[in-house]
Amino acid sequence: MNFKAVLSSALMLGVFLLGAHANAQDVPEANPYSGDEAKIRSGKSDYRAICSLCHGGRADGAGERGTGASTPADLRKFNKGFRRYVDIVKNGVQKPGRDIKDMPAWGGVIDDETIYKIGAFLETLAIEGADWKEGKKN
Amino acid sequence: MKQFKLRQLAWCISLVGLSGTAFGQAVNDAALAAEAGDNWIHTNGNYAAHRFSTLDKINAGNAGKLKVAWVATVGGKTDAQATPSVHNGVIYFPQDNKVFAIDGKSGKLLWKYEHKLPDDWGGYNVPFFTGKHRGVALYGDNVYFLSNDVKLHAIDMKTGKAKFVKDYAADGFQYPKDFAKSKDSNGYCITVGPMAVPGAIIVPLNAADTGGLPGYVLGADPASGNIKWKANMIPAKGEPGGDTWPEEAKAFGGAGVWIIGSYDPETKQYFTGTSNAYEWNPKNRGGGKMDNVGAASIVAMNAETGKVNWRWTGVPGDPWDFDLPQTPILIKMNGKTTIVQPNKTGYAHYLDAATGRFLRADKFIDKLDWIKGYGEDGRPQGMIALPKEGGDPVTISPGLLGGVNMYPSAYNPGTGLMYLASAESAMKYGYEEIKVISNVRHFGAYQEFIFGNEINRAMDVKSGKEAWRSDEGKPGYAGGMLTTAGGLTIWTTQGGTFKVADAKSGKLLFSQDLGVAAKAGPATYTVGGKQMIVQALGGTPGFGRDEAHKAEFGHMLVAYTVE
Incomplete structure (x- = not known):
């Protein structure tokens, strides 16, 4: 070189x-679309079209395409906070020893607004233990 | 050219067995045509895909004394979906874009062949597919292996070294790419294995769910991997069924091939089931009102020329992801070769193999409401109304995982019974806007699974009636079925319980909890004078998160025998 x-x-x-x-x-620091009904509806459509095949229509992790190396996250229990959510969606998740990220890096192909809308929709599905604000340190 | 001729000469020499190795004589055409016995050469056992073995040393009289002979691991990182192929006591097993040769007597590794995926490998649904393989083909002195990135590898059985690696990208079959590294992520991703027939290696191609490209089956030259013929699953303009698609939809219409098919040496026809039409939301391909022939179909082609002889469509317009990805099983009935295919629809379909003429459809699951039945014309009758895009989902049985999914069935000519790795299920299914991102067309549909129990069934192929069942009590599908002349039917449940039953009565003769998910069918073979049964296990139970099994990811091969 x-x-x-x-x-x-x-x-x-x-x-x-x-x-x-x-x-x-x-x-x-917080999702600007939290509680915005129009954005949530749009995010629901995006979630179903893009995310549900792995994470499932209920966002509980029961999607057909979720068993690459492990089960996908139950997004109803997501507790890592909004900024970590955005980071994961943009950069993906790779397990040791795998040739590919089991969660793809969507950063180059999905814009921030869509990611935020999907997050706003997922917040509406939150169950006990979920944290979409600051998130637990993990 | 000179090199090519030398390669062909070497191939011919190996085929007649002059280059027999420590691993035994080459696999010639006679060996390909034989029933499974001491060897298990074809993934599906024989040409007809019976998954039946003539071995009977392990039988109803001694199956209760089965013992684990050995346990091995290949360090799998995702589901083990391949039925091992076995020749002269050596097991050949693909996993994670590697092929392993394992001593069938001891379980010890003999060699490992490793293929590295490209740096820009990635794309839509591709993480799910990566590392999965459903089998290898054995022919001559070679193990033929299809890596996920559309390459055919001819690997020397003895040394584990590649004789050639044929890349089909230049023939128009590019692999899918990482969103971050390409503006066009669409491509073919291969999880199915090849099949050897005289003079050709069958290479099934699938891009149905990685962004939308049409499915093909290739016939490859065993000496070079070069394409001898190419059969299109979606009919071209002018072919029968060519007018059942909007012409522009054929470019992304799916109809790929998930499974290894079957072969009739009398007519030299190769038969395959095909995947769903694409996108899942049918609005761009006729809205469910056009038949989309070739998708969710059984297709017959000449294995010497690739000419498609007929296509029969089980789910016209495929609005439910009810593809027919199962292997068409060939059974002589009333003197005629008949295709019997239990599939996602909850029915076993019977066709005349010569013509593709529909004969009958037998319902095999308990709960089914997506249609009222099949008419004499072979078309679904009284289908439930489709959901509206963006509207509420509809609930139907079975769910899109199907009555029988890709997990292989078996047929025992001694009992006349077919053994089905089946399940009860339902789903909520809805349509959404179809997104196109990085030249990848998304499903435009979503589902919420409603799981029922794994129920492994025996079905009389003459009457269509259920002969016996084994309700496993939890969701999932058995990895696949094996049946033998020893009067046994053998499977491992999704949760990892290895089971041996009397093939005729279903009486359980042996059972052992192995604790690892099974997503592959077992095989049997002889080594050192003993009959062995080998089962690959690997993955996490269920499709997606499935709390019922409370099992974590695992991976291993287990062999059983009797002393």
């Missing part, structure tokens, strides 16, 4: 890290 290529890679990495940092900074 020549000097220009190294410099270019370093610059790209810097831009990426800055972008990731800026992205994290941009996520509000």
Whole structure:
């Protein structure tokens, strides 16, 4: 690799890290669409179209396509808070030893508004132990 | 060209058995055509997909004395869905884009072949499929393996080294890509295994649920992997059924192939079931009012030319994800080769294998309300009304996991019974707007499962009546069924209980809780003079979260024998 290529890679990495940092900074502490009926209805449609195949129509983890390496999350009990929710949706989840993220990284293809709308819908399904605010430290 | 000729010459030499190895003689055409006995060459046991073995050393008289001979692990990271293939006492087993050769006597690893998926591997539903395989094919001196990323690997049985790896991307079958790394994530993802027939390796292709591309079956040259023929599951314009689709919908219409099919050497026809039509929400493909022939169908093709002889559609317009992904089983009835296929619909369908003519449909599950029945014309009658997009879901039985899912059935010519890995189920099913993201068309549908019990059944193929059942008391499907000339029927429940029953009466002769989910059928073979039964286990019970089993992920192979 020549000097220009190294410099270019370093610059790209810097831009990426800055972008990731800026992205994290941009996520509000609380879901701006919480309780917004129109956004919740739209988020329900998005959830059913995009998420339900793994997480199930009831969001309880009972989706047909959820058994890659383990069972998918029961989103009614999601307790990691709004910002962590956004992070997981954007960046996905990878289990050790797997060739692929079992939860895909949707960050490049679903916009923030859609992610927030889906979150607002999921909040309406919350059962005991769920936390969509600050979230438990885990 | 010279290299190609040498490769073909080497292939011919291996086929006549001159290059016999420590692993035994090559698998020639006669071996392919034989019934399963000492060897278990085809994933489905034989050409007709009976999953029946002529072995009888383990039988109703001694099955109660079965003991674990060995336990092995291949370190699986997802469901074990393959029935092992066995030749000359060596087991060949695919898992996580690897193939393992295992000593059938001791369970010890002989070699491991490993394929690395591309760095940009990913996409819609692809995490679910990654690492799953339903079998390998054995032919000549080779183990033929299909990796998830649409590559056919010819692996030397003796050394575990690849003789060739054929990539079908240049033929138009690209793999699905990570959303973050490609603007076009759509592609073919292969979980089904290949099948060997004289002169060809059958390569089924599926992209039904990874974004919407049409399904094909390829006939590949065993010496090179090059495509000899290509059969389209969705009929082209001008073919019978070609007018049952909006022409533009054929490009994403699904009808892929999830399973290894069956083969009739007399007519040289290969038969396969096909997947759902795509998208699941039918609005772009006729709204359930067009038949979408080729999807949710059984398709017959000439295995020398790829010419499709007929397509029979079990769920016209497929509005429920009631595809027919099961293997069509070939049974001689009244002197004619008859296809019998128990499937998702809750019916076993009977067709004339020569013509595809519908003969009858036998209901085999207790609760079924999506239709009132099948008419003499082979069409569903009195189907429940479809949901409205964005409206309330409708509740139907069975659910989209089906009366029988992909878990294989078996047929015993001695008892005349077919053994079904079946379940009771229902679902709430609704339609939503169809999203298109990264050139991936999403389902546009969703479901809420209502699980019923796993019930493994024996069905008389002549009368269509149930002969016996084993209600396992929890949701799921057995991994698959095996039956033998020893008068046994063998399966492992979804929860991981290995069971051996009298094939005729269903009386339980042996049972052992193995504690790991079964999603593959067992096989039997002979090594060192002993009959062995091998079962692959692996995964988490159920589709999605299923609290009933209270079982965590596990993975292993277990072999049984009697002393």
